Amino acid sequence: MANKLLRGTVQLSSASFISKILGFIYMIPLGMMIGSTGNALYRYAYGPYAIMISLSTMGIPLAISKMISKYNELERQDVVQRIFKSGILLMLASGFTAFLVLYMLSPLMARIVVNDSSSGNSLESVIFNIKLVSFALIIVPPMSFLRGYFQGHQxxxxxxxxxxxxxIARVIFILAGVFVTIKFLHLSVTAAVGVATFAAFIGAVFGIAVLIKQVWKRRDHIFSPAAAREGSPDISIREIFKEIIQHSIPFVVMGMSLPLYQNIDSYSINRILMHIGFKQHDAEDINGVISYAQVLVLLPVSITTGLSVSIIPNMTKSFVANNYKLMRKQMNQSFLVLMTIMLPAAFGMFALAEPLYYIMFPNATPEMGGGLLRVYAPAGLLIAIYGVTTSILQTVNQQKKAIAGLAAGLIVKLALNFILPNYYPESGFIIATYFGYLTSLTVNIIVINRNIGINLKNIKFRLISLIASTVIMVLVVSAVKNLLMALFFPKATYVNELIVVIIGVLAGILAFGGVLYALNFTRIKKYIKMKQ
Known part of the structure; x- marks a missing residue:
């Protein structure tokens, strides 16, 4: 069980991390080709698209994963097959409906961000790009369903x-397509951004093709007539649809937690800062720097996404079997994996914030960016723990309380966004994010303790050794960074900062790994001696 959980976590986490890395890297050359105006146009199209994706998929991968795991545990293969057949039809209808809604509403959405007298992107170009990206909605929902189907089977x-x-398909199409559009066809930036937004459809085609191939390989099992179970009440398609929707609505609400936190900042920072005396240009500069810092902070968080996904089917099985002891064991194991990843990642970023931000975004106010990234970096640990605890609540059917916790956190975040910038104009929004996630996380932990019970006694030493290793790592990395910048690389150039980051990362890996090994090796020797 432990190996299966770990293997599933590694596979999904690796895939998520690779996807996030690719999604981060392509932004740099794309920005160079389409410029800031083109990048704004690109974001105008992807904003409503991201919302429609959330609404049209309704958390289907995790919901389907939970349902299939449940009925597999109950040995209802007939229901599992009906879930597949009816669910894929539901997602096809959902995707096509979402496509039509976004396509038809594109003029209204475009007018929210630009107007006819705008000196930047025209109204027509925004409408054009929103319409192009909407086509991906036809494919993404059924693709999400198939991913949830496989996850449910572990x-x-x-x-x-x-x-x-x-x-990979999306990034290649974006970079190659935009390059050809601008350099060889000599078309407008609007056309180039249109290619970039349409890449969502191309990527979805390749993504679903992989899943369809795997379904075809398993067609005898998926589509074979299921043996009827005597004495078991039949479950209608209507009941299956109802269960899918009941399970998936909480998932979409929780899945939108990050976008909601991000949008609170995106849509409030400018007005709040201007209200306290900042010029619009300066306010937008701070808004952009916080956005860039957010990208870096969420990068290591993406590694733990697979943990949140893979924990659901395993803990659901234990919950259905009323095996709370095993649930606590699975929860502790997941928490250890998360802490092993996020502690060194978040606090390593904290120690190397200034040079790291410089090499990633050298043209985006690096002086301010490094300081704000240092403030923001540890928040990654909170966000990752929140994601896993939310998944645990969903396995024990406490979705409503998880949603209440999210709502409470968002209210705290929004309220503090208006208060803290009066005292900390640049970092106040980030501090508000800490308090928001702490509020939501506190609710989650209280509910988990009441329903499952939290007992960290068996992993206490490993947690202490992870924390101690992280503290030593931060001290070593900070010392190495300061020494290098003082003696060898006093001037902030791209090459100098890159060298500092590389040496700092290597020093951090050696310090963290060395201390962790030494602490655990000492404990093992002590244990052997006691046994003798």
């Missing part, structure tokens, strides 16, 4: 490969 390979293939 077969994490196909959804992991599909995720990576989708992103």
């Amino acid at each position: 077969t994490m390979g196909p959804p992991a490969v599909s995720t990576v293939v989708e992103q």
